[in-house]
Amino acid sequence: MASLDITGVDKRYGGVQALKGASLSVAEGEVHGLLGPNGSGKSTLNKVMAGAVRPDAATIRLDGQDLRIHGPQDAHHHRIESVYQQLSLIPHLTVAENLVLGTEAARAGWLTPKAQLVEVDAMLERLSPVLGGGIGPRTRVGSLNPGTKQLLEFAKVVLRRPRFLVLDEATASLHRDQVALLFAMVRELTAEGVGVVFVSHRMEEVLDLCDRATIIRNGLNVATVDVKDTDEQELVRLMVGDLARAAGRGERPAPSRDGQPVLSVRGLQAEGLADVSLDVHPGEIVGLGGLQGQGQSELLTGIFGASPAQAERIEVAGDPVEFRNPRSAIAAGLALVPGDRASEGLYSVRSIQENISTVTLGRRARAGLVIDARAEKEAATSQVDALRIKIGALADAVSTLSGGNAQKVVVAKWLLSEPRIVLLDDPTKGVDVGAKAEIYAIIRDLTAQGVGVILNSSDDVELAELADRVLVLYEGRIVQELEGTDVTHDNLVAAALRISDDDTKES
Ligand SMILES: Nc1ncnc2c1ncn2[C@@H]1O[C@H](COP(=O)(O)OP(=O)(O)O)[C@@H](O)[C@H]1O
Numbered sequence: 001m002a003s004l005d006i007t008g009v010d011k012r013y014g015g016v017q018a019l020k021g022a023s024l025s026v027a028e029g030e031v032h033g034l035l036g037p038n039g040s041g042k043s044t045l046n047k048v049m050a051g052a053v054r055p056d057a058a059t060i061r062l063d064g065q066d067l068r069i070h071g072p073q074d075a076h077h078h079r080i081e082s083v084y085q086q087l088s089l090i091p092h093l094t095v096a097e098n099l100v101l102g103t104e105a106a107r108a109g110w111l112t113p114k115a116q117l118v119e120v121d122a123m124l125e126r127l128s129p130v131l132g133g134g135i136g137p138r139t140r141v142g143s144l145n146p147g148t149k150q151l152l153e154f155a156k157v158v159l160r161r162p163r164f165l166v167l168d169e170a171t172a173s174l175h176r177d178q179v180a181l182l183f184a185m186v187r188e189l190t191a192e193g194v195g196v197v198f199v200s201h202r203m204e205e206v207l208d209l210c211d212r213a214t215i216i217r218n219g220l221n222v223a224t225v226d227v228k229d230t231d232e233q234e235l236v237r238l239m240v241g242d243l244a245r246a247a248g249r250g251e252r253p254a255p256s257r258d259g260q261p262v263l264s265v266r267g268l269q270a271e272g273l274a275d276v277s278l279d280v281h282p283g284e285i286v287g288l289g290g291l292q293g294q295g296q297s298e299l300l301t302g303i304f305g306a307s308p309a310q311a312e313r314i315e316v317a318g319d320p321v322e323f324r325n326p327r328s329a330i331a332a333g334l335a336l337v338p339g340d341r342a343s344e345g346l347y348s349v350r351s352i353q354e355n356i357s358t359v360t361l362g363r364r365a366r367a368g369l370v371i372d373a374r375a376e377k378e379a380a381t382s383q384v385d386a387l388r389i390k391i392g393a394l395a396d397a398v399s400t401l402s403g404g405n406a407q408k409v410v411v412a413k414w415l416l417s418e419p420r421i422v423l424l425d426d427p428t429k430g431v432d433v434g435a436k437a438e439i440y441a442i443i444r445d446l447t448a449q450g451v452g453v454i455l456n457s458s459d460d461v462e463l464a465e466l467a468d469r470v471l472v473l474y475e476g477r478i479v480q481e482l483e484g485t486d487v488t489h490d491n492l493v494a495a496a497l498r499i500s501d502d503d504t505k506e507s
């Protein structure tokens with residue numbers, strides 16, 4: 001039977017060896033699970049197959065023939081297609097434009113735009129029961145919710161008629177009925193001989209959909225198993241293994257939770273969130289854990305007034321507040337450090353100084369204060385020094401900085417506003433180890449000054465390292481809380497993976 005085999009994959013990013021000889025084999029007509037804890041190299045392996053990342057070493061064979069994949073075009077040529085973990089739809093284009101972008105038909109020009117639209121219409125019709133009302137070919141994708149975008153991303157690669165298809169956490173933001181439809185479509189594809197690689201942290205999905213599964217850890221293969229001969233316990237054991245336990249919260253004393261919370265949220269509702277309540281005490285780091293895309297980011301932006309949400313009650317240090325927009329949240333002493341610095345955190349073509357000053361500039365200008373250019377520069381300089389941001393000059397564009405330093409600019413910009421409550425949305429994602437350690441030090445400094453922190457992180461090691469408590473989310477609800485010495489890497493992985501139906505059934 002024909003298969004796609006990739007062996008001996010090495011990939012290093014700077015100081016991080018993401019893959020060390022990893023391999024994966026997917027047969028025609030098979031769904032092959034690819035499992036491993038966060039950071040084990042799954043997405044990197046996907047990107048190597050898709051031609052999006054150049055490996056340091058790799059052998060790729062299709063039907064036994066050596067294959068060269070030097071870029072995405074090579075992968076498309078062999079009809080190897082990927083749904084990336086980071087979504088790639090273009091926000092200002094319409095649904096139809098996004099769906100036909102880069103399809104074979106569009107590339108070869110052998111389908112008229114009209115015929116393409118017929119295909120798009122058929123696809124949207126198929127998805128319509130789970131897509132939510134009012135979404136048509138001419139809807140702009142920018143404003144759609146993450147689940148809808150993820151489904152469209154899947155639809156887009158299916159329209160490219162893949163022979164091999166990689167789905168990298170393609171169900172992470174989907175609801176049950178959406179997952180069911182995606183599974184039905186995957187099964188139709190495999191019946192036609194398509195080979196599918198399926199990356200998911202949800203064990204019940206893997207057990208339901210996959211024929212075989214390969215488990216990787218730290219860039220190395222651990223095992224490949226027949227799914228019918230395994231169970232959830234064995235898969236989790238293979239994934240967690242003897243991973244070094246994270247050191248825990250270090251020496252930082254547990255903050256007191258006797259006094260008044262600095263932030264108190266009751267009954268927060270929003271798209272993708274149901275009735276979330278939480279308290280943050282001064283000096284406390286409250287982690288948000290669980291699988292990615294379970295409402296963690298929506299919770300932070302909802303509290304901050306940056307996305308629509310209704311709460312029964314929000315209090316800052318005992319005072320009731322209502323944030324209709326980020327401006328009112330900032331005025332009450334909140335700061336949100338976004339994770340996706342490219343799209344939200346920074347204006348990359350603007351100078352470092354302008355970026356650092358944006359939050360406070362706006363506030364002072366509104367307060368009618370004259371903006372003092374020299375004071376502005378001094379404040380920015382002192383932040384750059386304090387955070388050891390490596391820059392050429394304050395006037396350089398942010399786009400000249402490395403990822404870690406750019407992220408420190410995001411942090412700097414918010415700390416100048418002297419917040420009482422800091423919301424961090426996956427602040428070190430894609431940041432190198434050195435910058436990560438410095439950002440950790442900044443977070444610990446904040447808590448030492450009594451600032452309350454909510455930390456969403458896709459990295460369980462990071463949560464174990466920093467958080468005093470972790471709220472584990474699943475499908476928009478807090479389903480478990482880990483506290484103190486229970487906040488370990490292993491417990492976090494287990495909490496995210498072992499959530500059974502009983503915990504999540506709607507009551
Ligand atoms: N562009 C990048 N730059 C630097 N490090 C990266 C980059 N992409 C991934 N990494 C690192 O490589 C390792 C593997 O990451 P990834 O392939 O995304 O794992 P997974 O998908 O299993 O969570 C992690 O340590 C991650 O931080």
Ligand SMILES: [Mg+2]
Pocket residue numbers: 042043044085168
């Ligand atoms: Mg990944």
